[in-house]
Amino acid sequence: MRAAPKEPSYQGTMHRGSAARKPGLDRGGSYDRSRSGSLGAKPIEKRYRYYEDDEEEEEEDYDSEGSSDMEAGVFDVDREEEMSLRVARKEDEQALREEEELKRKKLERKQMLERMNSQAKKKRAY
Helix, strand or coil, rough: CCCCCCCCCCCCCCCCCCCCCCCCCCCCCCCCCCHHHCCCCCCCCHHHHHHHHHHHHHCCCHHHHHHHHCCHHHCCCCCCHHHHHHHHHHHHHHHHHHHHHHHHHHHHHHHHHHHHHHHHHHHHHC
16 A cells, blocks of 8 residues: 655645744734833833934034035036036937938838839739
């Protein structure tokens, strides 16, 4: 007699009815959030403690020119804008040339088909 085939060893991640649940995850109908200490509202002083310190540090040298956070000066920004404008114009000109070339080729194909069509009509007439 043959032995019964074994089920695969991988059991998957889907919950099976007989599997034990982790404590704290089963929140039946009687779950009350106010009884849970970890999910309650945290005191305001703990929540914003680090925020207040950061704000004070940033304001200390806000007006200082020597320790500016800016990476580029006004002239650098202007130069970059001019360069990007030149590049954009060049790309626009290239796109326009490509578009005109495609229109020209399309017109040539259309004219060639019209000539072929008129020649075919002449042959049919004879």
